[in-house]
Amino acid sequence: MxxxxxxxxxxxxxxxxxxxxxxxxxxxxxxxSGVYVDGTISRGKLEELTxxxxxxxxxxxxxxxVGSEVAQPLKHNEIILICxxxxxxxxxxxxxxxxxxxxxxxxxxxxxxxxxxINQYYNGSLSPCIMKVMERLDGxxxxxxxxxxxxxxxxxxxxxxxxxxxxxxxxxxxxSEKKALxxxxxxxxxxxxxxxxxxxxxxxxxxELIPLPSRLSWKVDPSSEKSxxxxxxxxxxxxxxxxxxxxxxxxxxxxxxxxxxxxxxxxSGGVDSTLLAVICKNLGVQTDLYAVGSANSxxxxxxxxxxxDMDLPLYIQMVDEAIVREYTPMVLNAIEEWNVMKLxxxxxxxxxxxxxxxxxxxxxxxxxxxxxxFGGYHRYLDxxxxxxxxxxxxxxxxxxxxxxVNLERDDKVCMASSVELRVPYLDLQIxxxxxxxxxxxxxxxxxxxxxxxxxxxxxxxxxxPQEIVKRPKKAAQxxxxxxxxxxxxxxxxxxxxxxxxxxxxxxxI
Numbered sequence: 336m337x338x339x340x341x342x343x344x345x346x347x348x349x350x351x352x353x354x355x356x357x358x359x360x361x362x363x364x365x366x367x368s369g370v371y372v373d374g375t376i377s378r379g380k381l382e383e384l385t386x387x388x389x390x391x392x393x394x395x396x397x398x399x400x401v402g403s404e405v406a407q408p409l410k411h412n413e414i415i416l417i418c419x420x421x422x423x424x425x426x427x428x429x430x431x432x433x434x435x436x437x438x439x440x441x442x443x444x445x446x447x448x449x450x451x452x453i454n455q456y457y458n459g460s461l462s463p464c465i466m467k468v469m470e471r472l473d474g475x476x477x478x479x480x481x482x483x484x485x486x487x488x489x490x491x492x493x494x495x496x497x498x499x500x501x502x503x504x505x506x507x508x509x510x511s512e513k514k515a516l517x518x519x520x521x522x523x524x525x526x527x528x529x530x531x532x533x534x535x536x537x538x539x540x541x542x543e544l545i546p547l548p549s550r551l552s553w554k555v556d557p558s559s560e561k562s563x564x565x566x567x568x569x570x571x572x573x574x575x576x577x578x579x580x581x582x583x584x585x586x587x588x589x590x591x592x593x594x595x596x597x598x599x600x601x602x603s604g605g606v607d608s609t610l611l612a613v614i615c616k617n618l619g620v621q622t623d624l625y626a627v628g629s630a631n632s633x634x635x636x637x638x639x640x641x642x643x644d645m646d647l648p649l650y651i652q653m654v655d656e657a658i659v660r661e662y663t664p665m666v667l668n669a670i671e672e673w674n675v676m677k678l679x680x681x682x683x684x685x686x687x688x689x690x691x692x693x694x695x696x697x698x699x700x701x702x703x704x705x706x707x708x709f710g711g712y713h714r715y716l717d718x719x720x721x722x723x724x725x726x727x728x729x730x731x732x733x734x735x736x737x738x739x740v741n742l743e744r745d746d747k748v749c750m751a752s753s754v755e756l757r758v759p760y761l762d763l764q765i766x767x768x769x770x771x772x773x774x775x776x777x778x779x780x781x782x783x784x785x786x787x788x789x790x791x792x793x794x795x796x797x798x799x800p801q802e803i804v805k806r807p808k809k810a811a812q813x814x815x816x817x818x819x820x821x822x823x824x825x826x827x828x829x830x831x832x833x834x835x836x837x838x839x840x841x842x843x844i
Contacts (some may be wrong), residue, residue: 336706337407337419339498340394340515341479341488342508345540351508353392353666356515357381362418363511364396367406371415378406391486391537393417393479400697401571403796405442409450413482414457418446419511420476420496421757423590428452428471441569449478451756461487462534466547469530473763475706476509486535492550493761494529494738497746499598500542501525507535507542512747513671517841529738542675552767553731565596573789580765581793588614591700597621599691601684601700601756602649604637604786607702607711609803610794611759612647615700623694624649625687629816644800649717650694652686659820660831662686664832664838669751674844675826679818684756685748692752699754703741704761707733708769709787710777711808720781724774726842732769737761 338360342349345483350372357368361381369378373389381396395417409416422428425445432438438451452471456464461482469705475495479488488509490498500509501521510516511644513524527533530549535542592598598615602624604607616620624647626638635651642649659682666682667673684701691699705709706712707730710719718726733740749756759765776789785791786808795804813819826832836844 337398338396338511339417339419339477339479339505339509340510341486342392342506342519343535344390345505347390347505348388349390349392350386352519353394354384354386355518356508356510357394357396359515359518360396360510360512361571362753364398365753366399368395369406369408370394371408376408376410393481398697398755400755402811405444407446409447411450411454414450414453415481416446416450416453416478418449418476418478420474420478420491422448422472422474422476424473452695453480457482461485462532462545465489465532466685469547470510470550475757479509484537486537488527488533490527490529490531492530492763493742495742495746495758495761496671497743498527499524500533501529506577509533522841526739526743550763553770573776576776577789577793578795579768580789581796583762583765583768584610584759584793585614587759587765588700589618591757591759592618592620592838595620595698597623599623599625599696601687601701602626602638603634603700604641604803605702605703605808606791606794606799606803607760609641609799610797611700611702612645613798616645616647622647623696625690625699626654626681627654627686627815629654629820632814632816634814637803641803650690652690654686654815654817654820656820656824659817659825663825664835665751667747667839667842669748670705671747671842673842679821681744681748682817683815684745685751688749688752688754691754696754698757700748700757700759701745703745703758704734704737704758705787705790705806707737708760708766709790710774711787713808715778716781716783719778720734726774727770734766
């Protein structure tokens, strides 16, 4: 995974600002860097990079994971591309593009697939061809393209990868993290919504936000008569759904670890992360588990037991008040907003990714999204009791909002250690299928304390230990014990809070 940046200054030389943006985001791509400024491309180590003068620039920092990935920007004909992401159907698209066009690939980078598709559909205007490109991509990504006239930047259908933009003091810019925009004087930043295109017209010096057609079918229809009932639906047999779900989850994990010698799991000892670990081990990839918690916290107790039973290496970061105090500023810098809940969850991911980086891990998997898709949170009990099958609409809303609630946070805390986080449960096929599974197969009744019934049954079939299958949901900030330390000790220290406010002037604490 990488960092992308773009900046346009009206009548102003932007080369120093572009370099400062890349330097601010070096943690996202420490391997190599590249820039495009007004017709000139320069690539190399960031410390040695010469940024040409001009008033429109694009930048890229590379985190190389598989293949002989090359520094960007990439160029073909008029099109300049910078891309941050993974294209999971790379091999399929490569074969199709070779058959469909005369495009000749110069690298084995999956990012070049995006460039090839843009060139295939380009007919003098970027905006209409981007929609066709995104229809064919299966992946988690943000990318920007420029044709000498117009600039577009897009974000994947769920917003797994972050992108922010702003327009202030005569400067328009976008970047993978807010801090790069803050660095160049763009203090008011906007998160680009998922499945959207930011379109900048150079001649008019103006931009607009264009929603793109949804890649999800969202089969939920809570207004229908059948959706208002509960436990009386005529639905396909549960076993039918379980067979499909089991197959989709295994395929989703497989394509997210393709080409890797080893993979880390952000591990809590819960059913979601344990299922990922079981699948990875079964696929034959070296699987390392990373757990974070205070002494005798539930997550560590279960993580140790599962790791021992599965004979998998477990790396543990113990936390106490001193650790929480030490890392709160670092996590706050990563998540770029003041939200105590995000701070507690984010610290778990931050510390796990730090451990993974020290173990030379480049990719970790997370169970993010499973609770929203399969009814894992306690509040879904009341919603199901009130609305029956109509509660699916609430699950859908939570999935749509994951990008600014969880996904941006998770990406940034892991990338702070140059570790890419991948989220197998948020595969588009799994989401579509999960929305078609009746609520009665997710929550058995209003007193169901465990919830996620169908996912637990699939996990059991795939070999997740029975005690984990039946382990109740425990949120990361509570299971690790971090939230309690934050709330009851660290954040009550007024002197400490004063120092945070002084250090993070861009964040409203």
